[in-house]
Structure formats: structure tokens, C-alpha cells
Amino acid sequence: xxxxxxxxxxxxxxxLAKRDSLVLMSASEAQRNEALSKIADALWDARADIAAENAxxxxxxxxxxxxxxxRKRLLFDEKKLKDTLDGVRGVIALRxxxxxxxxxxxxxxxLVLTQVTCPIGVIGVxxxxxxxxxxxxxxxxxxxxxxxxxxxGSEAARTNRILYDIIQKTGEAAGLPAGFLTLLETRDExxxxxxxxxxxxxxxxxxxxxxxxxIMDHSEIPVMGHSDGVCxxxxxxxxxxxVAVPVILDSKTQYVAACNAVETVLVHEDAAEALLPQVKEAxxxxxxxxxxxxxxxxxxxxxxxxxxxxxxxxAIEHINTYGSHHTDAIITTDDAAAARFFAGVDSAGVYRNCxxxxxxxxxxxxxxxxxxxxxxxxxxxxxxxxGLVTYKYELVGHGNIVADYAEGRRQFCFEDL
Amino acid sequence: xxxxxxxxxxxxxxxLAKRDSLVLMSASEAQRNEALSKIADALWDARADIAAENAxxxxxxxxxxxxxxxRKRLLFDEKKLKDTLDGVRGVIALRxxxxxxxxxxxxxxxLVLTQVTCPIGVIGVxxxxxxxxxxxxxxxxxxxxxxxxxxxGSEAARTNRILYDIIQKTGEAAGLPAGFLTLLETRDExxxxxxxxxxxxxxxxxxxxxxxxxIMDHSEIPVMGHSDGVCxxxxxxxxxxxVAVPVILDSKTQYVAACNAVETVLVHEDAAEALLPQVKEAxxxxxxxxxxxxxxxxxxxxxxxxxxxxxxxxAIEHINTYGSHHTDAIITTDDAAAARFFAGVDSAGVYRNCxxxxxxxxxxxxxxxxxxxxxxxxxxxxxxxxGLVTYKYELVGHGNIVADYAEGRRQFCFEDL
Numbered sequence: 001x002x003x004x005x006x007x008x009x010x011x012x013x014x015x016l017a018k019r020d021s022l023v024l025m026s027a028s029e030a031q032r033n034e035a036l037s038k039i040a041d042a043l044w045d046a047r048a049d050i051a052a053e054n055a056x057x058x059x060x061x062x063x064x065x066x067x068x069x070x071r072k073r074l075l076f077d078e079k080k081l082k083d084t085l086d087g088v089r090g091v092i093a094l095r096x097x098x099x100x101x102x103x104x105x106x107x108x109x110x111l112v113l114t115q116v117t118c119p120i121g122v123i124g125v126x127x128x129x130x131x132x133x134x135x136x137x138x139x140x141x142x143x144x145x146x147x148x149x150x151x152x153g154s155e156a157a158r159t160n161r162i163l164y165d166i167i168q169k170t171g172e173a174a175g176l177p178a179g180f181l182t183l184l185e186t187r188d189e190x191x192x193x194x195x196x197x198x199x200x201x202x203x204x205x206x207x208x209x210x211x212x213x214x215i216m217d218h219s220e221i222p223v224m225g226h227s228d229g230v231c232x233x234x235x236x237x238x239x240x241x242x243v244a245v246p247v248i249l250d251s252k253t254q255y256v257a258a259c260n261a262v263e264t265v266l267v268h269e270d271a272a273e274a275l276l277p278q279v280k281e282a283x284x285x286x287x288x289x290x291x292x293x294x295x296x297x298x299x300x301x302x303x304x305x306x307x308x309x310x311x312x313x314x315a316i317e318h319i320n321t322y323g324s325h326h327t328d329a330i331i332t333t334d335d336a337a338a339a340r341f342f343a344g345v346d347s348a349g350v351y352r353n354c355x356x357x358x359x360x361x362x363x364x365x366x367x368x369x370x371x372x373x374x375x376x377x378x379x380x381x382x383x384x385x386x387g388l389v390t391y392k393y394e395l396v397g398h399g400n401i402v403a404d405y406a407e408g409r410r411q412f413c414f415e416d417l
Numbered sequence: 418x419x420x421x422x423x424x425x426x427x428x429x430x431x432x433l434a435k436r437d438s439l440v441l442m443s444a445s446e447a448q449r450n451e452a453l454s455k456i457a458d459a460l461w462d463a464r465a466d467i468a469a470e471n472a473x474x475x476x477x478x479x480x481x482x483x484x485x486x487x488r489k490r491l492l493f494d495e496k497k498l499k500d501t502l503d504g505v506r507g508v509i510a511l512r513x514x515x516x517x518x519x520x521x522x523x524x525x526x527x528l529v530l531t532q533v534t535c536p537i538g539v540i541g542v543x544x545x546x547x548x549x550x551x552x553x554x555x556x557x558x559x560x561x562x563x564x565x566x567x568x569x570g571s572e573a574a575r576t577n578r579i580l581y582d583i584i585q586k587t588g589e590a591a592g593l594p595a596g597f598l599t600l601l602e603t604r605d606e607x608x609x610x611x612x613x614x615x616x617x618x619x620x621x622x623x624x625x626x627x628x629x630x631x632i633m634d635h636s637e638i639p640v641m642g643h644s645d646g647v648c649x650x651x652x653x654x655x656x657x658x659x660v661a662v663p664v665i666l667d668s669k670t671q672y673v674a675a676c677n678a679v680e681t682v683l684v685h686e687d688a689a690e691a692l693l694p695q696v697k698e699a700x701x702x703x704x705x706x707x708x709x710x711x712x713x714x715x716x717x718x719x720x721x722x723x724x725x726x727x728x729x730x731x732a733i734e735h736i737n738t739y740g741s742h743h744t745d746a747i748i749t750t751d752d753a754a755a756a757r758f759f760a761g762v763d764s765a766g767v768y769r770n771c772x773x774x775x776x777x778x779x780x781x782x783x784x785x786x787x788x789x790x791x792x793x794x795x796x797x798x799x800x801x802x803x804g805l806v807t808y809k810y811e812l813v814g815h816g817n818i819v820a821d822y823a824e825g826r827r828q829f830c831f832e833d834l
Contacts, residue, residue, distance in 0.1 A: 022737055026760040105782055111771060113781055120793050121763065201793055222639075222794050243816035250818035320439060342811055343443040346538065354528060354814025363822070364530055364810070365522055365831035376537050376618055376807040377639050378795040390793040393781070394759055397771025399660035401667035405780070414782035 010192035013182050014149065014199035017122045020179030021147035025119050027176065029096040032142055035174035039142075040088045042170040043135070043163065047078055050166075053158040054131065061155055069257075076131040076159050084132040090367045091139045097385040098145050104417040108410060111397040112417070117389045119145035121201040124193050125370065126215070128207050129153030134163050136368050138181055142171065144388035149193060149200065151184040161185070194219035204371050204383075209298065224383065226374040228324035229259025230298050231356040234315040234341070236332035237270035243353050244275060244331045245282050250355040251329065253286045257300050259372060260327050260349075260359040264295055264305040266315045272308045279306075296322035312337050316344040323347060325374050327359040327381075348374060348381035427609035430599050431566065431616035434539045437596030438564035442536050444593065446513040449559055452591035456559075457505045459587040460552070460580065464495055467583075470575040471548065478572055486674075493548040493576050501549040507784045508556045514802040515562050521834040525827060528814045529834070534806045536562035538618040541610050542787065543632070545624050546570030551580050553785050555598055559588065561805035566610060566617065568601040578602070611636035621788050621800075626715065641800065643791040645741035646676025647715050648773040651732040651758070653749035654687035660770050661692060661748045662699050667772040668746065670703045674717050676789060677744050677766075677776040681712055681722040683732045689725045696723075713739035729754050733761040740764060742791050744776040744798075765791060765798035 008016075043050070054076040061071045076084075103115035123146045127133040134152050141148035152160040164183040172178050184193065193200065197220040205215040205225050212225045233251050235244050251262035267275055283290060288302045295305055295318070309315045319328050327349035330341040342350045349359045359382060361369020366384025373379045379387030404410040425433075460467065471493040478488045493501075520532035540563045544550040551569050558565035569577040581600040589595050601610065610617065614637040622632040622642050629642045650668050652661050668679035684692055697707060705719045712722055712735070726732045736745050744766035747758040755769045766776045776799060778786020783801025790796045796804030821827040 022761065022763060025763065026757075107775070107780065107782065111775075217637075220633075222792070224794075240816070246816060246818050250820050254819045254823065338813075340443075342809075344439065346439060346442065347809065349810045349812060351812040352814065354812055354817040355819050357819035358524070358528075358812055358814075358817070359810075363524065363819070363829065365524065365829065375639070377641075380807055381810045390797055392759075392764065393766045393776075393798045395766060395768040395771055395775055396755075397769065397775075399657070399663060400771040400775070401663050402671045402772050402774035402780070403667050406671065412780065412782065 010184065010189050011196055011199070013184075014122065014193065014196035017147045017149055017179045017182055018199040020177035021119070021121045023177040024147055024180050025121075025145055027145060029098065031175060032145065033092050035171050035176050036088060036092050036139060036142060038174050039139075039167050039170045040085045040092075042166050043081065044085055046162070046166055047081055050076065050081060050159065050162055051078060053162045057156055057158045066155065070129060070155060073128070073130045074155055074159075076156075080132060084135045087132075087136055087368055088139045091143050091385075094143065094367045094385060097143070097389045102391055106415045106417055107395075107412050108400065109413065111395065111400045114394045114396075115391050116394060117391050120388060120390050122147045122149065122199055123388065124149045124151075124200045124203045124221070126151045126190060126203070126205045126207065127153070129155040131156050131159040131163060133206070134160050135167070137370055138167050140368055140370055140385060140388060142176075142180065144385050146388055147180050149182045149184060151190055151193070154187065157185060191218070194221065197221045206371050222378075224371065224373050224375065224379060224387070226259055226324070226326060226372050228298055228374065229261070229326045230264070230296055230322065230324040231260055231262045231326050231359075232264050232266055232319050232323055232328040233262050233356065234266040234309075234319070234328070234330050235268060235271050235275060236312055236315075236330060236334060236337045237268040238334045238337070239271060239275070239331045240333055240353075241275060241278060245278050247329065247331060247353065247355050248279055249282050249286060251357055252283065252288055252304050253302070254355065254357050256302055258357065260356050261300070262304065262329075262356050263297060263299055264307065264322065266307050266309050266318060268312070268315070269308050269310055276306075276308075298324070312340060313344075316341060320344075320346050325376075326372070327351065327356045329354065329356050348372075427601065427606050428613055428616070430601075431539065431610065431613035434564045434566055434596045434599055435616040437594035438536070438538045440594040441564055441597050442538075442562055444562060446515065448592060449562065450509050452588045452593050453505060453509045453556060453559060455591050456556075456584050456587045457502045457509075459583050460498065461502055463579070463583055464498055467493065467498060467576065467579055468495060470579045474573055474575045483572065487546060487572060490545070490547045491572055491576075493573075497549060501552045504549075504553060504785055505556045508560050511560065511784045511802060514560070514806045519808055523832040523834055524812075524829050525817065526830065528812065528817045531811045531813075532808050533811060534808045537805060537807050539564045539566065539616055540805065541566045541568075541617045541620040541638070543568045543607060543620070543622045543624065544570070546572040548573050548576040548580060550623070551577050552584070554787055555584050557785055557787055557802060557805060559593075559597065561802050563805055564597050566599045566601060568607055568610070571604065574602060608635070611638065614638045623788050639795075641788065641790050641792065641796060641804070643676055643741070643743060643789050645715055645791065646678070646743045647681070647713055647739065647741040648677055648679045648743050648776075649681050649683055649736050649740055649745040650679050650773065651683040651726075651736070651745070651747050652685060652688050652692060653729055653732075653747055653751060653754045654685040655751045655754070656688055656692070656748045657750055657770075658692060658695060662695055664746065664748060664770065664772050665696055666699050666703060668774055669700065669705055669721050670719065671772065671774050673719055675774065677773050678717070679721065679746075679773050680714060680716055681724065681735075681739065683724050683726050683735060685729070685732070686725050686727055693723075693725075715741070729757060730761075733758060737761075737763050742793075743789070744768065744773045746771065746773050765789075
């Protein structure tokens with residue numbers, strides 16, 4: 001199989017990825033780490049060629065008049081490559097997510113059950129126009145023993161192509177099955193990929209909310225992603241103004257386009273008189289416009305909704321009603337209020353006295369993330385290696401049959417080992 | 418709110434269950450266990466009334482000419498009630514699935530991340546005509562802090578109604594929010610329930626494969642269940658006949674209608690000559706018919722497919738191709754062959770020298786199960802309490818803002834606590 005020279009239909013690509021994923025599933029930690037190490041070296045050796053391809057992408061983006069933020073994300077110079085490869089070496093150093101024993105239990109003296117982590121299989125990832133995302137996602141999928149089918153942003157097509165070629169060839173030369181990594185290059189292939197529920201085990205879309213929702217609505221494959229990032233900061237009646245103002249500012253303005261940026265600030269009515277003037281002044285100084293109402297809107301811009309609430313319970317109800325179950329913070333000096341907030345707010349992240357912008361796989365120490373999940377099943381919040389594995393139950397006996405237990409000749413002992 | 422006297426539309430029931438689930442989410446372990454204990458007592462106190470309602474269901478089933486296996490499943494006499502209540506007391510004794518710390522990490526000396534288990538929210542369960550299933554599922558959902566919306570088999574309607582009335586009233590009297598448990602009673606309500614993706618977090622269908630597939634195809638709510646149970650026993654070239662024959666027999670005949678019963682037996686060609694006559698004779702003695710081919714068929718009957726394979730690798734490929742990723746066993750005295758089988762077979766359960774019939778929550782020591790998952794995400798294999806929880810990330814700081822870390826004024830330390 002050669003993905004590069006003989007383009008095949010997506011269903012055939014997915015079938016081959018599934019077949020090869022069953023081989024990859026048995027690759028040892030040493031094999032996977034060695035391949036990652038060789039991939040990092042090969043990418044560094046090819047830095048001049050990568051820079052040249054990236055310059056062509058950036059030039060085309062300029063010629064097409066693409067907005068500056070996109071061109072900035074697209075840039076993949078030697079410094080960004082070096083940072084990205086530091087990230088790959090960080091992934092190599094992470095604990096192996098595969099083969100971890102979650103449970104070991106003697107069901108009987110000669111019958112032992114072991115619950116052990118294993119790869120999911122084939123993961124489809126659709127990501128935005130950042131070439132470093134390709135390297136990062138490919139590394140996480142390989143480290144976790146999953147075959148990956150990638151589709152990157154078309155603006156980065158040349159950069160993605162050379163990065164993919166190097167990673168795929170180096171991985172195959174290191175003994176991995178050829179289908180451990182495949183690159184899709186046209187938008188039409190996304191729809192084809194979504195139909196491959198027999199071969200692809202999980203789809204991770206990154207990008208705009210509308211796009212993620214489109215993916216969720218158009219596939220039988222399980223989807224991991226976040227549909228919205230409507231985050232809140234709530235200031236309780238007992239609070240430290242030296243905490244409240246900087247945390248609100250950071251949550252709103254440190255990077256407005258992020259899903260973990262705050263969209264609504266809630267203030268307890270007993271705190272409003274003293275705090276609101278300070279908050280409004282600080283936000284205005286950063287150019288943030290304040291809206292009353294419009295709760296539940298994800299602005300992703302220098303705009304914030306502001307609401308005074310009568311109680312902590314009202315704040316919790318507001319967040320559970322209008323929020324997107326992503327990340328919500330309370331600013332309080334009251335331990336009981338914080339505990340009530342943590343128990344009552346139904347979100348992936350519940351924070352006290354810190355910025356919502358910490359909701360990120362790197363900042364959680366996961367080394368990297370494939371995305372942030374606002375779903376509750378499988379993985380929630382920032383998703384690193386642990387979200388890319390499942391488990392299987394291994395049972396080892398000595399001729400044990402159920403009839404003996406069902407008919408009372410033998411008894412289970414259930415002893416955790 | 419009173420679910421019993423004022424029937425509401427399913428979307429309103431689901432909305433109220435969601436609202437009350439946010440209250441239930443904060444119930445302490447002591448509260449949940451005390452409610453379960455009172456429920457067990459109340460059910461035992463009402464044993465005469467329960468037996469009378471059940472006799473009416475069984476009588477109606479006889480009058481309607483329902484087949485004997487259904488009437489047998491329907492019977493819920495004092496002995497079955499007692500066994501079921503022993504099960505409830507077993508659930509009370511299980512470790513609390515809520516509030517377990519999965520990760521605790523200092524991101525910085527004054528910024529601590531804790532990953533802690535919490536309830537999922539609202540779970541819809543559709544189950545077959547066994548009244549004990551209602552009590553078991555209600556107990557597991559309550560123990561795990563989830564609100565449950567139940568729909569049982571219509572043949573058991575009277576028994577389900579009295580069991581539900583007692584459980585709901587006793588739970589509410591013990592301080593739980595009224596909507597912790599709701600019973601749906603008509604088939605039409607299933608379709609309505611499947612549309613409630615804003616209120617219901619997870620649907621668990623139990624029943625025929627066609628039914629489970631229907632549910633999966635007709636809802637945006639995540640579904641946990643198994644679509645098929647095509648299990649295999651493979652006998653490798655080095656095997657103990659004293660293990661192989663009884664394990665094959667038990668896997669096929671101990672209870673043919675179960676999803677974990679074996680449907681195809683694979684035999685290494687070097688073992689075939691000596692083993693096949695014994696296997697065929699033993700199966701024939703139990704009335705099992707042997708089919709060649711028809712691989713991938715779930716007979717759920719005294720029929721089994723039999724195939725000779727040239728190698729362990731061929732057996733693994735057969736299982737990954739025709740199986741349903743449920744539970745597959747190898748019979749071998751060869752440790753290396755067993756290790757290869759465990760790594761290569763992509764199933765929820767991989768077994769050595771024991772019956773596939775062990776794939777069951779009770780037999781794994783989970784106390785009970787809500788079902789068996791052949792999906793790979795969230796929960797796989799028999800699903801007990803651990804499959805009914807998710808987690809949230811709690812982050813406690815002292816005014817920490819991301820800008821300090823992004824701009825190099827502070828560094829993360831990532832120290833696991």
C-alpha cells in the first residue's frame with residue numbers, strides 16, 4: 001500500500017487504515033517511541049524544505065487576500081518547527097497510555113480478570129490551518145497506538161503535504177504499517193470519511209462551532225468535540241477584588257477567539273456596587289464592549305455579557321441554563337460557596353479564583369491535546385492521550401465454565417489483586 | 418411535581434428529570450445509600466402486593482398465550498424479590514462511584530487541578546420484561562447519582578408500576594428530588610424520549626439487536642449498548658482437550674439466548690483431527706446443530722458454526738472480520754499464542770481457557786450491570802457503576818491568570834500530588 005502515489009477512495013483508505021490499525025495495536029511502546037523519535041529527527045533534517053513549502057502557502061494566502069490572523073496561524077518557520085518538535089519529544093517522554101492495568105481481580109482462585117487500556121483503532125481528525133496541529137495530532141495518535149486519518153485546512157496544503165510525507169515515510173521505514181497515517185486533501189473527502197462508520201472508530205473535528213455541529217449531525221461515527229464555548233465567571237458576595245478584576249480581564253481578553261474565553265460575567269448583587277465600576281473600567285480600557293442580556297452568546301470577540309444575580313443558586317442556575325458545560329469559574333473567599341459551585345455547576349471545568357483560559361491540555365500538563373470535549377461520555381474537557389485509548393477485559397482461566405458457578409458447585413471470590 | 422397522578426408529555430418529564438438531576442448530583446453518599454436502604458425495606462414490606470400485581474401480569478400473559486420463556490422471565494415471586502433486594506444491598510455496599518479523584522496535580526504552587534468523578538445526569542433505560550431489571554437499574558442509577566427515566570416491557574406493566582411507585586415514593590420521602598426516577602408506560606413514549614437530547618444525556622437500550630439498532634439510528638442522544646453478540650472460541654494447535662471440550666460446550670449451551678454465548682468455533686488445522694470428533698459428539702449430545710459457513714451469524718440457539726483455520730493469525734483475522742467485538746476466547750497451553758491473541762483480537766473481552774459466558778457484570782464482581790457495551794468509547798464490555806459516571810476538572814487558584822504564564826512571568830510546575 002502506498003497512500004502517496006496511488007490515491008484511493010476514502011472508503012478504501014479507511015478500510016486499509018482499519019486493517020493496519022490492528023497491526024499498530026500490537027506495536028510495543030519502544031517501537032512507537034522510536035518511530036516518533038525518528039520522525040522528529042527527519043522533520044528537523046528537512047527544515048529547509050518545510051520552510052520553502054510553508055513560504056509558498058503563506059505567499060498564496062497573501063495573494064488570495066486572506067485575513068492576517070489566518071496568515072499568522074499558517075506561518076510555520078524554523079522556530080515554530082523547533083517548538084513543535086520539542087512538543088513531539090515531550091509526547092515521547094509521557095507515560096505509555098497503552099497497557100495500563102485499570103483493574104485486576106481474581107474472580108476465583110484460578111480465574112483472573114484484568115482490565116487493561118488499549119488503542120481505540122482508527123481516528124479521523126479534521127483540523128484548522130495550523131501546520132503544527134498536524135504534527136501534534138499525528139504524534140498523539142501514534143503514541144496511543146491509533147491509526148489516524150487527517151484532514152487539515154486547505155490554506156496549509158503544501159506544508160501539510162510535506163509534513164505528512166516525511167512522517168508517513170519515516171514511520172513506515174521504522175517498521176509501522178503503512179496505513180498508520182493517511183492524509184486527505186480535499187473538502188469532498190470529509191463527507192466520504194463521515195460515511196465510513198465500519199472502519200473509523202472516532203472523529204475529532206476542530207474548528208468553528210458550525211462546522212463541529214455539521215460533523216455531529218452527519219455521521220454515525222462517534223464524535224468528540226465541543227459544540228460551543230460559553231464560559232462564565234461568577235463573582236460571589238465575598239470576594240477579593242485583587243483576584244476578581246484580573247481574572248475577569250484575563251478570561252475575556254487574553255485570547256478572545258478561544259473557546260475557553262469568558263462570554264458572560266455574573267456578579268452577586270451584594271458585590272455589584274463596589275465591583276462593577278472597577279470591572280467596567282478595566283474592560284473598557286481593553287476595548288471590551290458590555291452587553292446586557294444576550295446570555296448564551298459565544299462572542300469570540302471583545303464583547304461580554306454582564307448580569308447581576310441575587311444569589312449563588314441563581315448564578316448556578318444561570319450557568320447550567322445558558323452555558324455550554326465547558327468551563328466556569330467562581331471568584332470567592334468563601335469555601336462553602338466554592339464547594340456548592342463545584343457540586344452544582346454541570347461543566348467539564350469548575351474553577352475557583354483563576355482564569356477560564358487555563359482550560360487547555362498543555363496547561364493541564366497533558367503534553368498536548370487533540371481537542372476539548374463538552375460531551376460527558378468517554379472524555380470531558382481537554383483531551384490528551386488518555387482520551388485516545390479504550391480498554392479491554394482479559395480473562396485467564398484453567399477450563400472454568402459458567403455452569404459450575406450457576407449450579408452452585410463453585411463460588412466466585414472477587415478478590416482485587 | 419407528581420409523576421404518578423399527573424401524566425405529562427415525555428419532553429416535560431425529561432426537562433423535570435434534568436432539573437432534578439442537578440439537585441441529585443449534590444446528594445451525599447450517605448443520602449443515596451440511606452434512600453436505597455429504605456427502598457429495599459419498603460419493597461420487602463410490600464411483598465404481598467407486589468406478588469399480587471405480578472400474578473395479574475403472569476395471568477394476562479397466559480391468557481394472551483405468550484411463550485413460556487417470556488412468562489418465566491415475567492415471574493417475580495417472593496424468592497425473586499428477595500434475591501433482587503440482596504442485589505440492592507450489594508449495590509449499597511459497593512464503593513461510591515462519585516467523588517473519586519482520578520488525578521490531582523499542582524499546575525503551579527498555588528494552582529491545583531483535580532479530576533473527580535461525578536454523575537452523568539439523566540439516563541434513559543429501555544429494558545425487557547424482567548421486573549427485577551427495574552429494581553436493579555433504578556438502584557445503579559441512584560447509587561451513581563443519576564436521574565433515570567425507565568421504560569420496561571409492557572408484559573410486566575402491573576409489576577413495574579407497583580415497584581416504581583414504591584421506589585419513587587420512598588426515595589422522595591427520603592429527601593431525593595421527585596424526578597430522580599420516572600416510569601414511561603407506553604411504546605409511543607420511547608420515540609418521544611429519543612428526541613429529548615437536550616435533557617437526556619445517555620440512553621441504554623436492552624433487548625433484541627434489531628431494537629438496539631433502531632434506537633441507535635433514531636436519536637442524537639449517545640447510546641450505550643451492544644448491537645450484536647457474535648462470540649468465538651478458538652482452539653490453538655497446543656491445547657488441553659480437558660479444557661477445550663467443556664469450555665466449548667459451556668460457551669454454547671449454558672444459556673443459548675445470551676449475547677455472550679459462542680456462535681462460531683474455530684479450530685487450528687493441526688488440532689482438528691484429534692479434537693473435532695470429540696467436539697462434534699459432545700455438541701450433538703446436547704442437541705447442538707453444526708453449520709459450516711454462515712460466519713457472523715448470531716444464532717442465539719442450539720446451532721454453531723465450525724471452521725478449521727490454518728494458523729493463529731487466521732483465527733485472529735476471522736474474529737476481527739466476522740465477530741462483533743464482544744467476547745472471544747482462545748484455548749491454548751502456549752503463553753505466546755495467548756499473548757498474541759490478547760493483543761490482536763479487537764474485542765471488549767479476550768479470554769484464555771474459560772467460557773465466553775463469564776462476560777457479565779455480576780460475574781466480573783460489579784455487583785450488577787446496566788448492560789454490555791460493544792462500543793469502544795466511554796464504556797466497553799459489561800457496564801456497572803463505573804460506566805454511569807463521568808468526571809469534571811476542578812481548578813483552584815489564587816488569582817492566577819494565563820497571561821502570566823503565556824508571557825513568561827510564571828512557569829507551570831506540573832507536580833502530581
